Amino acid sequence: MARSSSRFDTKKVNSELVTLTYGSLVAQMVKDVENPDDVNKQLDRLGYNMGIRLVEDFLAKTGSGRCLDLKDTADKIQTAFRMYLGVQPNVANWSPAGDEFSFIIDSNPLTDLVELPEDLKGLRYCNIICGAIRGALEMVQLDIQSWIVQDQLKGDANTEIRVKFIRKLEDAIPAGEE
Amino acid sequence: MDDTLFEFLHSEVVNYVVDSNISNKDKEEDLSNLEYIGFSVGYKIIERLTREMPRFKDELDTMKFICTDFWSAIYKRQIDNLRTNHHGVYVLQDNEFKFLTRMSKGKQYLELAPRYVAFTCGVIRGTLANLGINCLVTAEVQTMPGCKFHIQVHRT
Numbered sequence: 001m002a003r004s005s006s007r008f009d010t011k012k013v014n015s016e017l018v019t020l021t022y023g024s025l026v027a028q029m030v031k032d033v034e035n036p037d038d039v040n041k042q043l044d045r046l047g048y049n050m051g052i053r054l055v056e057d058f059l060a061k062t063g064s065g066r067c068l069d070l071k072d073t074a075d076k077i078q079t080a081f082r083m084y085l086g087v088q089p090n091v092a093n094w095s096p097a098g099d100e101f102s103f104i105i106d107s108n109p110l111t112d113l114v115e116l117p118e119d120l121k122g123l124r125y126c127n128i129i130c131g132a133i134r135g136a137l138e139m140v141q142l143d144i145q146s147w148i149v150q151d152q153l154k155g156d157a158n159t160e161i162r163v164k165f166i167r168k169l170e171d172a173i174p175a176g177e178e
Numbered sequence: 179m180d181d182t183l184f185e186f187l188h189s190e191v192v193n194y195v196v197d198s199n200i201s202n203k204d205k206e207e208d209l210s211n212l213e214y215i216g217f218s219v220g221y222k223i224i225e226r227l228t229r230e231m232p233r234f235k236d237e238l239d240t241m242k243f244i245c246t247d248f249w250s251a252i253y254k255r256q257i258d259n260l261r262t263n264h265h266g267v268y269v270l271q272d273n274e275f276k277f278l279t280r281m282s283k284g285k286q287y288l289e290l291a292p293r294y295v296a297f298t299c300g301v302i303r304g305t306l307a308n309l310g311i312n313c314l315v316t317a318e319v320q321t322m323p324g325c326k327f328h329i330q331v332h333r334t
Contacts, residue, residue: 008251010251013251014181017184017252018183018187020218021184021187021219024215025191025215028195028214029194042194046190046193049190049193050190054182054183083180084182085183
């Protein structure tokens with residue numbers, strides 16, 4: 001019998017598998033749900049669910065500790081992008097207060113092989129990434145907002161994902177205690 | 179790209195489909211959308227994988243390809259056992275099916291197993307459809323994480 005993975009580049013296949021699975025999922029959602037805004041919400045929620053699980057995997061694999069500041073957080077998310085999506089986004093556009101920044105991705109594997117039809121301009125295809133960042137950070141006690149500023153699918157040069165720090169979450173008080 | 183992402187994405191796809199047909203609670207769970215998502219993935223990916231390859235000799239040769247190269251490209255292992263009656267029925271047995279290995283080693287959660295194999299049934303069907311073989315694919319799980327995929331080829 002042939003040796004395993006003799007004929008294909010497994011990394012590339014895996015990336016295409018994720019791209020195509022995600023694409024088919026979005027297509028199904030667009031069919032199920034009338035309003036693109038509702039699809040955006042679903043995608044965000046799905047990403048959130050993935051994020052809260054991915055962060056555990058990330059911490060286990062990298063052994064990284066708590067973030068010292070938001071700059072450190074941005075660097076770690078950058079590492080996560082490289083691990084999971086195989087892309088290295090640039091961190092840029094810091095707000096003067098230092099509580100907002102952007103990830104700039106020049107080639108986004110999720111949107112490979114994807115074109116948005118005219119009537120779906122309201123669809124934020126990559127919303128799953130925003131959800132994933134939010135979910136992951138919530139598990140390390142950071143409350144953030146994340147949204148898409150630029151989108152290659154809508155003719156922009158890059159994909160830009162904005163992250164805004166809201167507040168630090170405190171450890172919850174155990175049930176039954178004041 | 180790390181394959182954890184594919185596993186997590188798959189389980190979210192499962193959750194999405196299960197949640198979206200929550201209304202018909204008393205009937206048997208409808209996983210056809212899940213199967214269809216798998217079908218479109220299989221249909222598209224095989225086209226890209228086999229683009230540079232010579233034509234397969236026959237149906238059995240195609241099945242062997244699915245069990246070895248295709249399975250290891252997607253699930254990082256080969257099918258453990260392939261059986262056929264030479265009349266269009268094939269049984270592919272994977273003793274450690276990827277989506278079930280982290281769930282249980284035995285009968286626990288067995289009732290949920292169909293959700294985690296439906297996507298793959300679709301992938302197999304989509305793949306074969308694009309290679310010119312129309313078929314019906316079902317899965318059978320007796321003890322996790324093992325899984326048998328039954329392929330029944332429609333002949334005209």
